[in-house]
Amino acid sequence: MTEIFKIFRVTAAESEKIIHSVNEPHTHTFEELIIGGQGQLEHFIDFKSHLMDAPFISFVTQGKIHRVRPLLKDGKCDIWALRFKSEFIAETTFSLYASFHDKANIQMQSTQCFERLDTICKIIFDEYLQDTPDLAVIRQLLSTLFTIIESERRKLNLDDKESKKIQGSTFKNFLILLEEHYKEHKDVNFYANKLFMSSRNLNLICQNILQ
CATH class of the missing domain: 1.10.10 (Arc Repressor Mutant, subunit A)
Incomplete structure (x- = not known):
């Protein structure tokens, strides 16, 4: 990835394409945040395979060997993927590494949290599609996403x-x-x-x- 930031949405149609394409375990030179509201995620990471029902969150640090397969459930799939270079939010990257080390996946207990995350992702996506997107706005919204995610983590038992x-x-x-x-x-x-x-x-x- 040459861009410092990228966001895209995986729908049911995109899920079908990924399922039928070659998808071997690999590493990234960027960080990746995955937020799922519908469907399932089959995630191979840390040499273990996990299957999660939406709503879920997954964060993959750069250099980790992993493979993601977005799957349909009840014919539906709705997943946001946000990719960014470490330097994009350099001041918080080390906190993310500590928070998600050995626990890359979070199963959310309700859809309420996802709805808030989904709203922010839509705003980020709209800004990203602008002819000249304001990276400062995207950076602030991305930090807000992680703040909400950390809050959700603390609510878990x-x-x-x-x-x-x-x-x-x-x-x-x-x-x-x-x-x-x-x-x-x-x-x-x-x-x-x-x-x-x-x-x-x-x-x-x-x-x-x-x-």
Whole structure:
């Protein structure tokens, strides 16, 4: 991919084309966010195969060996695919790597979250189709997508071990940000936004880790 950002939609017709085409496990030189509202996704990643019913989210970091097969369910398929270079949102890429490491797929519990994500994807798509798309607008909307996704992740029922692991990763990323910006006058809201959470949640995580 030569573009710094690309977005497209996989419908039932596109799904049929992909199913009947050669599709071997491969790697990308870009990041890929997949948001599905209808259909299924057969995702081979980390040498394991997963089959998910919509609504679902999948994030594939560059360099990961994977294969995606969008499938019909009840004759329907509606999936957004957003591809972007790491430098497009460089300030948040490391947070994404930590959040999705070893857990590339998220099964959403309701369609309400997808509806919000779908609305934002439509706005991004409309901007992308402009003769001269404003990448600053797309960048902000893409960050908003990840903020909503992280919020959805926190709503899922995580066991205590998984919760502590995520909190540990968040705290580590917070320390990295502190090291990068300690010479600047940044408040807690700045760091919380970079980590896709509220300042209250960041404070709670720091308290839990430091206790």
